Amino acid sequence: MTTQVRTRATNSHPQPAATNDYRRGYSRRARRSDLFVMMLWASGAAAAALFLASGGAAQFGSIAETLTSIGIITGLVGTDFILVMLVLAARIPLIDRTIGHDRAIAVHRSLGKPALYLLLAHGVMLLVGYGLSSGINPIAEIGPMLALPDMPLAFIGLGLLIAVVVTSVVAVRRHFSYEGWHLVHLLSYVSVAFALPHQLSVGGVLADGTVQRIYWIALYVLALGSIITFRFAEPLVSSLRHRLRVAAVTEIAPGVTTIQLDGHALRGLGASGGQFFIWRFWTPQTWWHSHPISLSAMPTESTARITIRELGAGSARLSAVPVGTRVSIEGPYGLFSEAARTSPKLAIIAAGIGVTPVRALLEHAAFAPGEATVLLRASTPEETYHWDEIRAIAEAKGAACYSMIGHRPRRGDSWMAASDVARGVTLETAFPDLADSDVYLCGPTAWLDLVEAEVRATGVRPEQIHAERFDW
Amino acid sequence: MRHTLETMGTVASIELPEGWSSELGAIAAIFEEIEQRFSLYRPDSELSRIACGELALAGASIELLASYSRALEWRSTTSGFFSPHRPDGVIDLNGIVKAEAIERAGAHLQAVGCPSWSVNVGGDILVSPTGEAQLVGIADPVDSSALLCSITLSGSRLALATSGSAQRGDHIWRGGSTELTHFVQVSVAAADIVTADVLATAIVAGGPEALDDVTGRWDVDVITVDRSGALRASPGLLRSLVTNAAA
Amino acid sequence: MRTRAILGSILASASVLIVGYQAGTAVTTSNGSSISLPIGGTTAGSSGSGSSTSAAAPAATGPSDGTYTGASVNTRFGAVQVQVTIAGGSISKLDALHLTNADGRSVQISNYAAPILRSEVLNSQSTRVSNVGGATYTTQAYLTSVQSALDQAGA
Numbered sequence: 001m002t003t004q005v006r007t008r009a010t011n012s013h014p015q016p017a018a019t020n021d022y023r024r025g026y027s028r029r030a031r032r033s034d035l036f037v038m039m040l041w042a043s044g045a046a047a048a049a050l051f052l053a054s055g056g057a058a059q060f061g062s063i064a065e066t067l068t069s070i071g072i073i074t075g076l077v078g079t080d081f082i083l084v085m086l087v088l089a090a091r092i093p094l095i096d097r098t099i100g101h102d103r104a105i106a107v108h109r110s111l112g113k114p115a116l117y118l119l120l121a122h123g124v125m126l127l128v129g130y131g132l133s134s135g136i137n138p139i140a141e142i143g144p145m146l147a148l149p150d151m152p153l154a155f156i157g158l159g160l161l162i163a164v165v166v167t168s169v170v171a172v173r174r175h176f177s178y179e180g181w182h183l184v185h186l187l188s189y190v191s192v193a194f195a196l197p198h199q200l201s202v203g204g205v206l207a208d209g210t211v212q213r214i215y216w217i218a219l220y221v222l223a224l225g226s227i228i229t230f231r232f233a234e235p236l237v238s239s240l241r242h243r244l245r246v247a248a249v250t251e252i253a254p255g256v257t258t259i260q261l262d263g264h265a266l267r268g269l270g271a272s273g274g275q276f277f278i279w280r281f282w283t284p285q286t287w288w289h290s291h292p293i294s295l296s297a298m299p300t301e302s303t304a305r306i307t308i309r310e311l312g313a314g315s316a317r318l319s320a321v322p323v324g325t326r327v328s329i330e331g332p333y334g335l336f337s338e339a340a341r342t343s344p345k346l347a348i349i350a351a352g353i354g355v356t357p358v359r360a361l362l363e364h365a366a367f368a369p370g371e372a373t374v375l376l377r378a379s380t381p382e383e384t385y386h387w388d389e390i391r392a393i394a395e396a397k398g399a400a401c402y403s404m405i406g407h408r409p410r411r412g413d414s415w416m417a418a419s420d421v422a423r424g425v426t427l428e429t430a431f432p433d434l435a436d437s438d439v440y441l442c443g444p445t446a447w448l449d450l451v452e453a454e455v456r457a458t459g460v461r462p463e464q465i466h467a468e469r470f471d472w
Numbered sequence: 473m474r475h476t477l478e479t480m481g482t483v484a485s486i487e488l489p490e491g492w493s494s495e496l497g498a499i500a501a502i503f504e505e506i507e508q509r510f511s512l513y514r515p516d517s518e519l520s521r522i523a524c525g526e527l528a529l530a531g532a533s534i535e536l537l538a539s540y541s542r543a544l545e546w547r548s549t550t551s552g553f554f555s556p557h558r559p560d561g562v563i564d565l566n567g568i569v570k571a572e573a574i575e576r577a578g579a580h581l582q583a584v585g586c587p588s589w590s591v592n593v594g595g596d597i598l599v600s601p602t603g604e605a606q607l608v609g610i611a612d613p614v615d616s617s618a619l620l621c622s623i624t625l626s627g628s629r630l631a632l633a634t635s636g637s638a639q640r641g642d643h644i645w646r647g648g649s650t651e652l653t654h655f656v657q658v659s660v661a662a663a664d665i666v667t668a669d670v671l672a673t674a675i676v677a678g679g680p681e682a683l684d685d686v687t688g689r690w691d692v693d694v695i696t697v698d699r700s701g702a703l704r705a706s707p708g709l710l711r712s713l714v715t716n717a718a719a
Numbered sequence: 720m721r722t723r724a725i726l727g728s729i730l731a732s733a734s735v736l737i738v739g740y741q742a743g744t745a746v747t748t749s750n751g752s753s754i755s756l757p758i759g760g761t762t763a764g765s766s767g768s769g770s771s772t773s774a775a776a777p778a779a780t781g782p783s784d785g786t787y788t789g790a791s792v793n794t795r796f797g798a799v800q801v802q803v804t805i806a807g808g809s810i811s812k813l814d815a816l817h818l819t820n821a822d823g824r825s826v827q828i829s830n831y832a833a834p835i836l837r838s839e840v841l842n843s844q845s846t847r848v849s850n851v852g853g854a855t856y857t858t859q860a861y862l863t864s865v866q867s868a869l870d871q872a873g874a
Contacts, residue, residue, distance in 0.1 A: 476870050611851055
């Protein structure tokens with residue numbers, strides 16, 4: 001179980017910065033994040049406003065006309081939301097650097113149902129509005145509508161979207177495997193494609209020479225272009241450039257395996273300690289399943305390392321990949337790194353498999369001696385893999401390192417080991433400068449929730465807390 | 473062979489091939505039945521009795537209710553430009569029953585297998601779907617002895633109905649007051665006579681707005697004459713004009 | 720910072736919507752005069768910004784001669800854009816520029832009844848007609864009508 005500690009100073013090793021620099025860096029990120037939020041809502045408003053500007057504002061004369069106009073507006077805003085959702089799912093590096101991939105996906109998820117409701121309203125209102133103006137009931141209006149070109153496709157597109165949203169509702173998603181759910185989710189691309197023709201012909205939003213046309217073309221190009229670039233092109237280029245292969249697979253603890261990888265120009269990956277990649281191992285049993293895994297050490301020019309714990313069938317298969325297997329990666333992603341710093345000091349708490357990114361983070365992070373404190377948590381001595389490496393790095397860089405082994409107390413909401421709770425150990429006693437620290441937390445979800453709650457309770461601001469939950 | 477008979481306050485001209493004259497009796501019976509039921513000029517007709525309150529609408533015959541319901545549907549789709557309701561509240565189905573009479577006569581002739589026929593009641597014409605295309609002229613509203621133009625009726629245009637303001641009244645009730653109609657004569661060519669008749673009436677009543685609405689929503693051909701004598705025609709009608717090639 | 724994001728979003732969205740609404744209710748054409756064209760469909764001839772292919776100074780009373788292209792209007796059947804040619808102060812030609820692909824519905828839009836000259840229909844009068852259509856004549860009026868002549872001749 002020998003492991004090598006890679007603490008070579010590299011060219012990219014950051015130097016500790018002044019307090020103000022950290023705060024300024026954070027303000028910049030916060031401003032960018034707010035700007036993105038504003039752009040999101042403004043884009044929806046723009047979709048409606050462009051319609052109003054090109055004559056739509058005058059089309060609120062009668063009830064029928066008003067309903068029709070509202071029907072058109074809901075369709076425009078709904079489509080705008082769908083395109084924004086595509087942008088959020090595209091893993092654009094700028095967005096990942098600003099709010100993190102996880103938060104981008106959370107926003108993506110929160111837009112799903114509103115977008116669907118808007119598009120359903122779009123269909124219903126137009127049927128009612130057109131029905132009113134031609135004097136026939138909305139159900140009868142469906143027939144003539146289906147006779148128009150491109151409308152049957154649009155109806156099918158809406159049906160597909162309903163399927164996508166329904167299967168993504170938590171209660172339904174539970175019954176699917178990730179791959180099964182993802183396959184259905186990919187139908188959203190088909191839905192967008194099917195809806196496009198009717199937007200061009202019957203929808204008339206791309207009429208020549210209008211501002212509306214420019215806006216929608218730009219939005220489609222942004223959404224689809226981002227997906228193609230960052231979900232397909234860039235990972236492909238990256239994989240071809242770095243040519244990663246499995247060099248060694250070692251079990252370092254019951255159910256925990258490290259995979260050593262060989263590659264080229266790996267420093268060009270631009271990974272910051274604590275970030276993760278999405279990995280695909282090309283064996284017949286594993287090629288169709290991709291995994292988000294953090295690097296457990298900073299990569300050298302030609303080697304990289306990940307550590308995985310068997311949580312299910314998928315990760316179990318990973319531990320069995322043969323040496324020489326080709327590997328493709330997408331990334332780096334995540335804000336669990338230097339990029340998220342706001343404060344001069346560091347407080348790190350990791351449990352179980354959560355030590356993985358922390359090990360890389362500690363190697364890469366910039367701090368002066370005495371400015372960083374690390375607390376390692378495990379229920380049993382079997383779960384203390386990589387602890388030796390972390391202790392070595394901590395000693396070399398002048399960080400304090402505590403370990404806490406033992407089960408949690410049976411009663412109460414403590415995240416600490418029962419024996420330490422009895423001794424009177426608290427967050428404050430372990431981390432004296434918590435208020436001035438960036439707090440990095442990583443471990444199983446249930447445990448992490450308790451830690452985060454307690455950290456919040458001490459008054460640490462939300463932007464100082466960086467949490468990575470490891471058993472989604 | 474041409475036959476004429478007086479009915480419904482006007483004259484019907486019916487053209488039947490040799491040997492089919494016996495059908496005239498059946499057609500006359502159809503017209504008479506309709507007149508007995510719907511004529512507001514006969515005090516004992518069913519519609520008259522409803523108008524003076526003697527008979528409740530709910531107790532009317534199936535045939536009357538069917539015509540009334542059909543008229544109401546047309547009122548709905550023409551946004552009220554065609555309506556069986558007069559401003560004084562009386563139900564006047566005159567606008568639809570004449571066309572229904574022609575429709576029934578035509579259906580009867582088709583049912584008995586008459587190969588080629590035309591039925592013209594007071595200027596509204598229906599021709600048989602079988603047989604050769606038929607040439608019809610459209611009267612000039614300003615000169616009763618002259619024609620405005622001639623068109624062919626065949627295929628999807630078997631019916632030609634003409635509505636004039638002199639017939640419907642020079643004035644229309646719109647927005648609480650009367651105004652002169654924009655068009656003095658409107659001719660509509662369609663696949664069936666009821667559609668043609670109702671739409672022609674709707675366009676006279678509604679003016680240019682109705683004309684554009686009708687040509688936009690129905691597959692019909694139209695030619696209109698306004699008060700100054702100016703004409704408007706749909707492209708399909710222009711295509712069906714007869715060129716005077718033959719002598 | 721979240722408050723800033725929320726307030727900024729509300730402000731940005733509201734301004735965008737107001738600007739759009741204002742732009743939409745201001746009715747102008749590049750010629751400076753608004754032309755109301757008898758265009759069929761669900762919208763009542765919204766004259767937004769149009770482009771003139773032959774520049775002409777707007778007359779005081781009506782549109783001056785030239786070719787005018789209207790704004791593209793959304794109707795149930797798709798975008799419709801028409802071009803009118805005005806000669807002698809009235810519409811002499813009307814062309815549909817933008818229609819959806821030909822199918823039953825869009826053909827009906829191009830069914831617009833355009834003004835025509837009497838001379839265009841005059842030479843279609845034929846002596847070989849079998850029937851005359853006209854507004855319902857009374858029995859009295861029938862006697863002096865063309866139909867009556869036809870019936871007597873063909874009896």
